[in-house]
Amino acid sequence: MGPSHPPSRPPGSRRLARGIRRWATAVVGALALTAGPVIAAPQATAAGLTQITSFGSNPGNLSMYAYAPDTLPDGAPLVVALHGCTQSAHDYHAHSGWSKFADRYGFALVLPQTSSANNANSCFNWFEPGDSGRDRGEALSIKQMVDEAVARYGSDSRRVYITGLSAGGGMTANMLAAYPDVFAGGSVHSGLPASCARSVSAAYTCMYAPPDRTPAQWGDLVRAAAPSGTASWPRVAIWQGTADTTVKPANAAELRDQWTNVWGVGQTPSRTETLTGGTTLSVYDDASGRPAVEVYSVSGMAHGLAVDPGSGDGQCGTAGTYYLDSICSSYHTARFWGLDGEGDGGGGQNPGSLPAPTGLAVTATTDTSVALSWRAVDGASSYAVHRGGTRVGTTTATAYTDTGLTTGTTYGYTVAAVDAAGTAGAVSAAVTATTTGFTPTCHTASNYAHTTAGRAYQSGGHTYANGSQQAMGLWNTFTVRTLKQTAPGHYVLADPGCPA
CATH class of the missing domain: 3.40.50.1820 (Alpha/Beta hydrolase fold, catalytic domain)
Known part of the structure; x- marks a missing residue:
């Protein structure tokens, strides 16, 4: 390049x-x-x-x-x-x-x-x-x-x-x-x-x-x-x-x-x-x-x-x-x-006139829930909460708790204000939240592939596991190791088997 x-x-x-x-x-x-x-x-x-x-x-x-x-x-x-x-x-x-x-x-x-x-x-x-x-x-x-x-x-x-x-x-x-x-x-x-x-x-x-x-x-x-x-x-x-x-x-x-x-x-x-x-x-x-x-x-x-x-x-x-x-x-x-003048530049469905809520933030997480809050929008009669683009709840308050989630999983949320006619306005900026707890996973690959995937790093031609810093051998495509992810961003050597 x-x-x-x-x-x-x-x-x-x-x-x-x-x-x-x-x-x-x-x-x-x-x-x-x-x-x-x-x-x-x-x-x-x-x-x-x-x-x-x-x-x-x-x-x-x-x-x-x-x-x-x-x-x-x-x-x-x-x-x-x-x-x-x-x-x-x-x-x-x-x-x-x-x-x-x-x-x-x-x-x-x-x-x-x-x-x-x-x-x-x-x-x-x-x-x-x-x-x-x-x-x-x-x-x-x-x-x-x-x-x-x-x-x-x-x-x-x-x-x-x-x-x-x-x-x-x-x-x-x-x-x-x-x-x-x-x-x-x-x-x-x-x-x-x-x-x-x-x-x-x-x-x-x-x-x-x-x-x-x-x-x-x-x-x-x-x-x-x-x-x-x-x-x-x-x-x-x-x-x-x-x-x-x-x-x-x-x-x-x-x-x-x-x-x-x-x-x-x-x-x-x-x-x-x-x-x-x-x-x-x-x-x-x-x-x-x-x-x-x-x-x-x-x-x-x-x-x-x-x-x-x-x-x-x-x-x-x-x-x-x-x-x-x-x-x-x-x-x-x-x-x-939308340069052709049809619709609004995205499917022809115009959102309502209410502005996007601001200040959307994650206030708490558990292993199965995420709590959110945001600032009020003048003229809003309720708020639509979306997870991954799908509406998961409606509330008249400026806070919402999403429940029944999977442990150790990342979710994306947005909120839109809804007017008295039931029309949703502009969508807020997205936030992400990760539920607590973690399910270990195993990854077997070459040392080069581990580094490109973000599970390890190389220094001086050698490879080291992210988090544990354990030495994995030469940084190349021929040395194959198994890593176990025990926490977000933390990997340990798990050769020859990986009982996740």
């Missing part, structure tokens, strides 16, 4: 490193793209893009390009689109199909562009904390582009969205986590979960074998990146080809786990649909019945952005290397966000 090589790696990871280098140079490099010339002042290109050279302090050293329809109204939405490695803003603009829908639905586009000065392969540095955290490096440059575009085009700051492919998809997930107050929605194409990697070496693992964290662990990474007290979250679309060998399809599952947890809904879809191009859509509704997360799985599609060349309403883009003829992802993403 980057210009540097990772530190020590277990046997077999050299093949993985070579694979990433091939992807970042030969595979994506096969696009043989050439970025447009540097322009001293804002000026339209032949492709309809305008380079904007002054948009803030630009700590990430990025270039800003934009596209706006001639008849763009005030208060229109804004979409930010991030290219993949060795690509350019011009290339993404030409292939992705977003300009077609900018013209049709009326919104402005911002296309940030990085360069080899930032990364040897012109990748957005999604794996570098100094470039992907709030108010840092490239992430701050992208935020400054949003501010400039909102001022320049009169865009609605409440309807700003971001999408990206591959490394751009990884950066998209990080931007959604770092700036939930800026982006109303996002779309991650062949990308990675937010905060999956914080170094070049960790990027290898994320791409080929993403850590199998729990939904709560993934969600915690988003909550840690967001401003304290965040009460609302962006709606997220996830696009993934089942034949992707560059960013493995397991990443889509981890992304789903991450963002459904953030929304406080479960990982079982509310419904599924079959779309064109061999695409299966899985929808995860929030507590009010609006889609919060959508996962598009494209059967047989390799690594790239899904396009569907043609003049039909639901077609878009041009095919090419890593622009794959299957389905128009930009069309479906625009509709998911």
